[in-house]
Amino acid sequence: MGPIIGMSPDKKAETPGAQEERAGLRGACGAGTLPEAESASSPLATSLDRAGGADGAAEDEELTNLNWLHENLLQNFTLGGPEAHPSGSPLFDIEGDGLPFSSVSSSASPSSSSLLGGRGGEKDSLKSKPPFSFSLLIYMAIEQSPGKSLPVKDIYGWILEHFPYFSSAPTGWKNSVRHNLSLNKCFRKVERNLGKANGKGSLWCVDPEYRPNLIQALKKQHFPTAHAFCTPPASPPSASSPPRHLVLQDQSCSLKGGPDSPMDLSRPDAVLVSSDPKQDHNYSSVPVQRCSSRSSSSSSSSLSSLDEGGGAPPQARRAGSEGFHSDEDSDLGEERGALGGPGHAKPAPHRPTLAKGPPGKKARCETRPEVDEELKEAAGSLLHLAGIRTCLDVSKNSAKSKKLGRK
DNA sequence: CCGCCGCTAAACATCC
DNA sequence: TGGATGTTTAGCGGCG
Secondary structure, rough: OOOHOOOOOOOOOOHHHHHHHHHHHHHHHHOOOOOOHHHHHHHHHHHHHHHHOOOHEEEEHHHHHHHHHHHHHHHHHHHHHOOOOHHOOHHHHHOOOOHHHHHHHHHOOOOHHOOOOOOHHHHHHHHHOOOOOHHHHHHHHHOOOOOOEEEEHHHHOOOOHHHHHHOOOOOOHHHHHHHHHHHOOEEEEEEEOOOOOOOOOOOEEEEOHHHHHHHHHHHHHOOHHHHHHHHOOOOOHHHOOOOEEEEEEOOEEEOOOOOOOOOOOOOOOOOEEEHHHHHHHOOOOOHHHHHHHHHHOOOOOOHHHHHHHOOOOOOHHHHHHOOOOOOHHOOOOHHHHHHHHOOOOOOOOHHHHHOOOOOOOOOOOOOOOHHHHHHHHHHHHHHHOOOOOHHHHHHHHHHHHHHHOOO
8 A cells, every 4th residue: 555645734732741641640550550660750750851951952953862762762772671781882893893784874764764853854754654564663662651651642753753754654654553462472461550630541562582583573674784783794792782693591581571571581582583684584583482382383484474473374465464473482482282282282363262361462561771782773873874873972972971980 | 594573464352 | 431452364465
């Protein structure tokens, strides 16, 4: 279908309300199901201010969006994961290595830079469709949230806020957002029992197990050259960005693991994420590994294929639209056993059956420091894309200062 | 040409 | 009852 540009403008102005709600949400998250929110909530709000005033005045206007986004991201990452040390982060390595920042930016896809309010006509770019998939938009929105979880309404708000394009787009995009939330395995619904803002809907968080995949997707989508950072051809990668594989653990995100969750490197669910582009079209590397550990179903390279069950052949198509979902296996270790069993003899159209009950998605969201590193990297990617350097510097400095402060 | 991926639209159900 | 939310299905276009 053609771009939604031609359609009638969206009618409502939800952005303001959503923002307010988001603010309110913070409390809800912290009070309720999102322990991690405590650690992440406070500092976020400030980033906006800094984004507005800290950096070069000339670039403010055009960079505001990304500044905001990146600073928040970076702050969140930094705070979210105490273990996330800037020094080891690829994000900082990128800078430290003196990588061609500008070249990276320039090498980014034109659409990306334009969308991000690149140096050019940022105004126009804001009106153009973001180069991010809905999944990534949602991901960014959620990651930016203090509690790493948002209700759909706030997701709408975030998207509207950062991508004004959607404000003039028909409401169909909201449907797409919900559609993605529902269908993407990357996103999980969190029952928000406490502090419900309006009593409607649930919170959505990023499935920590898919987070690395999303990050990879983010990197890929934003600037293909980002791969260079993942797999530096010559220089040895930093500890946190292995050349070809990322070692990730089963992240524990905000809901359960909490920031204090100790990293257990010996955990069996530690996974190897291949950064090979061909291996994770759907950012499914992690699930793949996980699947393989649980069932023999997932040797496929793409999530969509493994999604519909290792045995289910070409109905992967369904999965394709959302990209990420890969069978509910990803997290339901035990449930899986109960459900499909190791044989994975689940019939292809298992979705419908799951739809009514507790679907594959469970109210579960965890985060891990390692992932924070990845997130930082992703944020760095975004920064590169936007050509935002000062922002990164600010974040870097703040991160350093935090680190020092911790010492 | 084919398969995968992402997007859009729509229908339907549920909840408040 | 209406709106928001959530799920599912179907189809289309782009891309490799």
